[in-house]
Amino acid sequence: MTSKGPEEEHPSVTLFRQYLRIRTVQPKPDYGAAVAFFEERARQLGLGCQKVEVAPGYVVTVLTWPGTNPALSSILLNSHTDVVPVFKEHWSHDPFEAFKDSEGYIYARGAQDMKCVSIQYLEAVRRLKVEGHRFPRTIHMTFVPDEEVGGHQGMELFVQRPEFHALRAGFALDEGIANPTDAFTVFYSERSPWWVRVTSTGRPGHGSLFIEDTAAEKLHKVVSSILAFREKEWQRLQSNPHLKEGAVTSVNLTKLEGGVAYNVVPATMSASFDFRVAPDVDFKAFEEQLQSWCQAAGEGVTLEFAQKWMHPQVTPTDDSNPWWAAFSRVCKDMNLSLEPEIMPAATDSRYIRAVGVPALGFSPLNRTPVLLHDHDERLHEAVFLRGVDIYTRLLPALASVPALPSES
Numbered sequence: 454m455t456s457k458g459p460e461e462e463h464p465s466v467t468l469f470r471q472y473l474r475i476r477t478v479q480p481k482p483d484y485g486a487a488v489a490f491f492e493e494r495a496r497q498l499g500l501g502c503q504k505v506e507v508a509p510g511y512v513v514t515v516l517t518w519p520g521t522n523p524a525l526s527s528i529l530l531n532s533h534t535d536v537v538p539v540f541k542e543h544w545s546h547d548p549f550e551a552f553k554d555s556e557g558y559i560y561a562r563g564a565q566d567m568k569c570v571s572i573q574y575l576e577a578v579r580r581l582k583v584e585g586h587r588f589p590r591t592i593h594m595t596f597v598p599d600e601e602v603g604g605h606q607g608m609e610l611f612v613q614r615p616e617f618h619a620l621r622a623g624f625a626l627d628e629g630i631a632n633p634t635d636a637f638t639v640f641y642s643e644r645s646p647w648w649v650r651v652t653s654t655g656r657p658g659h660g661s662l663f664i665e666d667t668a669a670e671k672l673h674k675v676v677s678s679i680l681a682f683r684e685k686e687w688q689r690l691q692s693n694p695h696l697k698e699g700a701v702t703s704v705n706l707t708k709l710e711g712g713v714a715y716n717v718v719p720a721t722m723s724a725s726f727d728f729r730v731a732p733d734v735d736f737k738a739f740e741e742q743l744q745s746w747c748q749a750a751g752e753g754v755t756l757e758f759a760q761k762w763m764h765p766q767v768t769p770t771d772d773s774n775p776w777w778a779a780f781s782r783v784c785k786d787m788n789l790s791l792e793p794e795i796m797p798a799a800t801d802s803r804y805i806r807a808v809g810v811p812a813l814g815f816s817p818l819n820r821t822p823v824l825l826h827d828h829d830e831r832l833h834e835a836v837f838l839r840g841v842d843i844y845t846r847l848l849p850a851l852a853s854v855p856a857l858p859s860e861s
């Protein structure tokens with residue numbers, strides 16, 4: 454499938470590269486261009502197209518291929534349209550040019566996360582439609598904004614809207630993460646993002662003095678407690694080969710703020726942390742732990758949450774779940790080996806699962822180094838095209854899952 458010159462390029466790859474050139478990059482994504490791109494796809498594929506403005510300027514585009522049995526719940530294929538910022542100077546090629554090297558690697562922000570998946574869905578639907586197939590269940594593709602900054606102006610609002618309920622989603626696919634081996638990773642749950650800012654206040658004064666009770670010394674204590682916890686979780690992960698990254702709680706110190714001058718001891722300083730809390734953690738006890746680390750550091754140390762997800766859900770990965778049965782059966786038939794895991798990061802799946810729709814996180818990218826959010830994010834065109842083949846097999850199976858007990 455690998456093509457050499459542009460004139461021989463597979464049209465699905467060309468479309469993928471066109472989409473990669475749309476600058477939907479945070480913090481100022483060109484969402485208008487993305488919506489226009491999907492509207493045009495809908496027109497070309499003969500799919501229904503609905504635009505739902507969940508907040509001013511934030512549009513969810515829904516492309517619909519109706520099934521033959523409208524009594525059945527639908528399949529939701531979700532992808533986000535925004536991508537994270539780049540450090541351009543660290544890239545070998547312009548991250549918005551979608552450069553393809555002589556080996557077939559496509560370099561672009563969003564190549565893995567997750568513009569590939571959006572186009573793979575579209576191209577699988579196109580192929581199936583061209584071949585004249587129809588399936589009992591309706592397939593909806595949702596293209597949503599804002600995922601990379603928390604989904605608050607995207608999926609979080611969309612799942613609360615009547616337009617979402619009208620889709621009658623029975624099962625959803627959303628993004629996963631590449632796997633460098635031959636296997637494919639599939640995510641059945643997620644860690645919960647808790648973004649915590651600890652603010653410490655203390656006595657100010659001249660930078661030459663031994664001032665007591667400073668904001669810095671108390672903040673240092675909290676930072677030490679949290680980084681010690683980080684080390685403990687890291688050791689727990691390292692010492693147990695059965696544990697995967699998503700099964701332990703991670704934390705990183707991501708911001709330090711405060712101070713005005715070298716010789717002025719500041720009255721306030723803060724530290725921000727990105728916690729990803731494992732689904733089996735007792736959330737109440739964990740929050741108390743955070744509070745007690747602050748209290749132990751001294752007076753005037755408080756914490757606030759910028760993000761605090763409290764509703765982790767698990768989508769069953771056994772044959773009691775007919776969606777899993779259909780999904781895993783196709784993978785087995787295609788000789789794909791699956792590695793079911795807990796998503797270490799957070800995706801819009803958490804909002805979908807929280808309203809009762811089972812979801813799997815799956816980006817069909819094997820033999821691919823994990824480069825999401827990294828410099829030189831890239832994807833080989835052959836891996837991309839293989840992913841289209843995989844969805845071309847998955848969609849018929851999922852959209853033909855017989856009526857569930859709740860649907861008959």
Ligand code: MET
Nearest residue numbers: 600601602603646798799
């Ligand atoms: C916590 S909001 C989600 C943003 C991004 N997907 C992440 O996991 O960091």
Ligand SMILES: [Zn+2]
Nearest residue numbers: 533566567628
């Ligand atoms: Zn993503």
Ligand SMILES: [Zn+2]
Nearest residue numbers: 566601825826
């Ligand atoms: Zn991302």
